[in-house]
Amino acid sequence: MKNQDDIYYIDRVLEGDVSAYAVLVSKHKNLVFSIALKILGNREDAEELAQDCFLKAYQSLKTFEKKSKFSTWLYRIVYNAAISKTRKKKLEFVPMDNYIIHNYTEDEFTAGIDEIDAEEQKVMIERAMQNLTDDESLLITLFYKGENSIEEISNITGLSMSNVKVRLHRIRKKMHEELSAMMEKRLN
Amino acid sequence: MEKDDLLKDDFIGRLIKDSSPEQPSDGFVDNVMEKIRMDPEMAQVRQPYYVILRSVIPYLILALICALIFFTSDLPFLNWLPGKEYWSNTFLPYFEMIFSGVKNALSSKYVSMGILIGFSVLFLIFIDHIMMKRKGSFRHHTLV
Numbered sequence: 001m002k003n004q005d006d007i008y009y010i011d012r013v014l015e016g017d018v019s020a021y022a023v024l025v026s027k028h029k030n031l032v033f034s035i036a037l038k039i040l041g042n043r044e045d046a047e048e049l050a051q052d053c054f055l056k057a058y059q060s061l062k063t064f065e066k067k068s069k070f071s072t073w074l075y076r077i078v079y080n081a082a083i084s085k086t087r088k089k090k091l092e093f094v095p096m097d098n099y100i101i102h103n104y105t106e107d108e109f110t111a112g113i114d115e116i117d118a119e120e121q122k123v124m125i126e127r128a129m130q131n132l133t134d135d136e137s138l139l140i141t142l143f144y145k146g147e148n149s150i151e152e153i154s155n156i157t158g159l160s161m162s163n164v165k166v167r168l169h170r171i172r173k174k175m176h177e178e179l180s181a182m183m184e185k186r187l188n
Numbered sequence: 189m190e191k192d193d194l195l196k197d198d199f200i201g202r203l204i205k206d207s208s209p210e211q212p213s214d215g216f217v218d219n220v221m222e223k224i225r226m227d228p229e230m231a232q233v234r235q236p237y238y239v240i241l242r243s244v245i246p247y248l249i250l251a252l253i254c255a256l257i258f259f260t261s262d263l264p265f266l267n268w269l270p271g272k273e274y275w276s277n278t279f280l281p282y283f284e285m286i287f288s289g290v291k292n293a294l295s296s297k298y299v300s301m302g303i304l305i306g307f308s309v310l311f312l313i314f315i316d317h318i319m320m321k322r323k324g325s326f327r328h329h330t331l332v
Contacts, residue, residue, distance in 0.1 A: 018221075022221050025221070029211075029217065030210065030211055033210060055220065055227065059227070060230075061230060121203060122207050140204060143201075144205050172200050175200050
């Protein structure tokens with residue numbers, strides 16, 4: 001449904017209605033900016049890169065074949081441009097045993113955090129996200145905020161699907177531990 | 189499917205979704221649209237050369253030409269299979285003529301020099317073409 005909306009506006013742009021592109025920019029600006037920011041680590045650079053990527057996407061709109069979602073295509077442009085700008089290495093495969101995954105019970109955690117009010121929950125989750133590495137933060141943003149599937153994230157980042165899945169699983173557990181530690185601190 | 193598995197009872201996911209996203213400055217959309225107004229040219233889609241082979245039209249034209257030759261000429265199409273006699277008496281003398289002509293032409297030093305220069309120029313154009321192609325692909329590597 002969401003992608004159908006994008007296609008509608010893309011068609012309008014291709015028919016000559018340039019102002020329709022503003023709708024697409026407005027809809028995707030936060031995620032595009034987030035991706036750029038997570039890779040570049042600087043708000044000014046991220047904003048400039050995000051704007052350039054929107055311009056680049058506009059100029060290449062005729063080459064968008066509509067086989068994938070517009071957002072996936074756009075995020076891939078941003079990801080590649082940001083990686084090129086920083087000359088940073090692309091996301092790498094990390095073997096499974098690099099992290100120690102502790103056991104936890106989901107119910108205990110959920111019950112505990114439910115007692116905390118929404119504002120404090122937001123602060124806690126933002127603090128936990130700050131403790132993630134840039135790569136981890138990027139993946140979690142693409143998955144949860146961008147609502148991209150494993151396959152789409154794989155297309156954007158060039159990681160294999162199984163690698164994306166493993167990494168997301170690991171990041172979730174890592175965040176779970178961070179939040180559990182924060183809650184313990186709060187209770188004590 | 190995989191996403192569903194990961195999202196199952198995903199409390200963390202819900203919290204992350206609810207958290208406020210990073211936002212660019214207020215004038216972001218206007219700035220992008222301004223950049224587009226300054227440089228509104230859209231890149232044209234370059235059709236790969238092999239796409240023409242997928243079209244029906246060249247094959248139709250070829251079939252029409254064949255049909256035209258077949259129905260208008262008086263060539264013996266139905267007994268066209270050449271025998272050994274045909275090769276030795278008709279075909280080979282032609283080749284012999286062509287080769288002797290080429291041999292005569294190449295025996296002149298001016299012709300040889302001309303051919304050498306021609307080949308050198310073609311080789312340089314070919315190298316230049318390859319180098320420009322590679323440079324172009326680097327320039328556009330960030331685009332999907």
